[in-house]
Amino acid sequence: MPLALFALAIGAFGIGTTEFVIMGLLPDVADQFGVSIPTAGYLVSGYAIGVFLGAPLMTILGTRVPRKRMLMLLMGLFIVGNALSAAAPVFAVMLAGRVVASLAHGAFFGIGAVVASSLVAPEKQARALATMFTGLTVANVLGVPLGTLVGQHLGWRFTFFVVAGLGVVGLLGVAKLVPEMERPEGVHVRHELAALGNVQVLLAMAMTVLGFGGVFAAVTYITPMMTEVTGYSDSALTWLLVLFGLGMVGGNLVGGRFADKSVMRMLYASLGALALVLALFTVTAHDKIAAAVTLALIGGLGFATVPPLQKRVLDQASGAPTLASAVNIGAFNLGNALAAWLGGLVIDAGHGYTSANWVGAALAGSALLLALLSSGLERQSGGGRVVADGRTEPAGEAAAQPATNR
Helix, strand or coil, X not given: CCHHHHHHHHHHHHXXXXXXXXXXXXXXXXXXXXXXXXXXXXXXXXXXXXXXXXXXHXXXXXXXXXXXXXXXXXXXXXXXXXXXXXXXXXXXXXXXXHHHHHHHHHHHHXXXXXXXXXXXXXXXXXXXXXXXXXXXXXXXXHHHHHHHHHHHHHCHHHHHHHHHHHHHHHHHHHHHHCCCCCCCCCCCHHHHHHHHCCHHHHHHXXXXXXXXXXHHHXXXXXXXXXXXXXXXXXXXXXXXXXXXXXXXXXXXXHHHHHHCCCHHXXXXXXXXXXXXXXXXXHHHCCCHHHHHHHHHHHHXXXXXXXXXXXXXXXXXXXXXXXXXXXXXXXXXXXXXXXHHHHHHHHHHXXXXXXXXXXXXHHHHHXXXXXXXXXXXXXXXXXXXXXXXXXXXXXXXXHHCCCHHHC
């Protein structure tokens, strides 16, 4: 894998850390600013909304900017946002800093995915995507726990200054290692928007919302599930989340390797297994060892869907992939929010914390059905894809193009 992919992975590590580390620091932030925990929770929801809205907005604004330069600008935005959060004198300023940082999230991963796939041969593109997303998964294993630990001992402001420093490292890595890439000729905003109208692109994004949403239906309520149902102590949650994160790292790498052989077969296998494991979690959550193993499997199977889902979008919008790629990153966050809400509904209805696992299984199963539908439609149409002028071309024509032109 080219060294440029590791520069993208460093940026992904910083972004993944800032997205999730706030959850472990909410009580300290709330106490500092004199707000309630639910109010401090706006720092989480505000970030998620910023990712969902910022992904298409920043991508459209950057259509006339070469991709390397745009990645550098996004990392600069990320640095400013985290530095603003770290130095915020009042809660509103910190919230603004979180939103500023979130605007870089979706577009960085979206544009970064296009860049990553263009750096390697077509048969290695899913592995290239997995390499970049490894930074996000490792953030959950190392960045978030360490950031939380640092924040608890040195103050939450120090954590966000460190994250801003990670952004500086990512910016320098992109500047040094990512090659200059000219903006593709003849591709404009209307071409990028046309790609979003492709049924196959929309189906892939719907798979993203439902499939990865299945993971968050369970994980959002993992703390009360593990303590009140499984019987773990509060102190055990850290290593349980590390176990979940290790599963994410492994699943991401496996998903990338096998998606290079067959994207759709990888989606069938990972989504089907994910639905099954989430359903079993309603039973295994009552046993400590079985629950820990299941949690690792959920992390692994959940992130095994990420490289094939992102590659599916890139393949189906091959002539104008940047906006579709970025919007698909927003779709992950939309799925997280939708799943957390649905899981909360069934729990509030009195069905217990494990009922959220049934919601997750239903979401993942629905994504599998969409994958089967997508394949059926593709066979009927001969595998057409959107190209730069909004027309479709046979799948073989796009696949035959050199990687550097995609």
